[in-house]
Amino acid sequence: MPVAEQIASGFKFTEGPVWYANQDALVFSDIIGNTLYRWSESDGVAVLRRPSHMANGNCRDQQGRLLTCEHATSRISRTELDGSYQVLATHFEGLELNSPNDIVVRSDGSIYFTDPNSGRGEAYGVARNQELGFQGVYRCDPDTGDLTLLVDDFSKPNGLCFSLDESVLFVNDTDRQEIRAFDVLPDGTVENGRVWAKVDGDAPGVADGMKIDSRGNVYCCGSGGIHVFDTAGASIGIIEVPEIAANFTWGGPDLTTLFITATHSIYRTRIDTPGHDPLRSKTRTNH
DSSP: OOOOEEEEEOOSSEEEEEEETTTTEEEEEETTTTEEEEEETTTEEEEEESSOSSEEEEEEOTTOOEEEEETTTTEEEEEOTTSOEEEEEOEETTEEOOOOOOEEEOTTSOEEEEEOSGGGSTTTSOOOOOOSSSOEEEEEOTTTOOEEEEEOOOSSEEEEEEOTTSSEEEEEETTTTEEEEEEEOTTSOEEEEEEEEEOOOSSSOOSOOEEEBTTSOEEEEETTEEEEEOTTSOEEEEEEOSSOEEEEEEESTTSOEEEEEETTEEEEEEOSSOBOOTTHHHHTTOO
16 A cells, blocks of 8 residues: 655644645545645645634535534534625524534535534544434535435444445444445435444554545545445555544545644655545536
């Protein structure tokens, strides 16, 4: 497996990397540092937004807008193309969300996110009581902000991604160190949840950020780095990272550069298989 190169450091807890192909730039969160940053080879690191409401996971939608999970406010927000800020979701059935963690957009524009309680403690957020009696996975309507609860029996739902054809939703559970798979129904809800793979190991690191490459292999942060699984859930290997890896994304002109957010730093490494970015053809032309 390839060796990771450190390209930036000095942060408190990096997360939520998103590649902007039209700018050759990476946007990422520093949760504890309460800041969104932008990095490019030419300009280095610059502050994009501070405070960020302790932003964690990020992604972009079909229009190239930035969707963000906020620990401090327990909400999902969207940054429009003109830089304006909009709140999409804050509550479910009248109760405040726990602390949205990671987020992904389906090709129909619907937004899926995990909602553990990690951001309700002092370590990674703002200490406050939890209003909901579970830690769920949701689907969010991008126009109305209406939420549909998909699953409520996770111990701590974290990273998530779709299969290449979007027929399966993968969600990992940090506490149980496992990846679960769900069949996606025509209305966007899910069924037939099952344990798909275990993220095992004795080295530091837990099940966290997760994405899929162009061959359908699933990558998941875990013990010792980033674990790679084939389409059947069998382990291919681990991309070792010097610090504890929390999340990652593919970038560069051919999507073969893997950018990794790991504790205090940002790393990158070249891999043979390009990443999968179904929005890339649209977001390359957005600013």
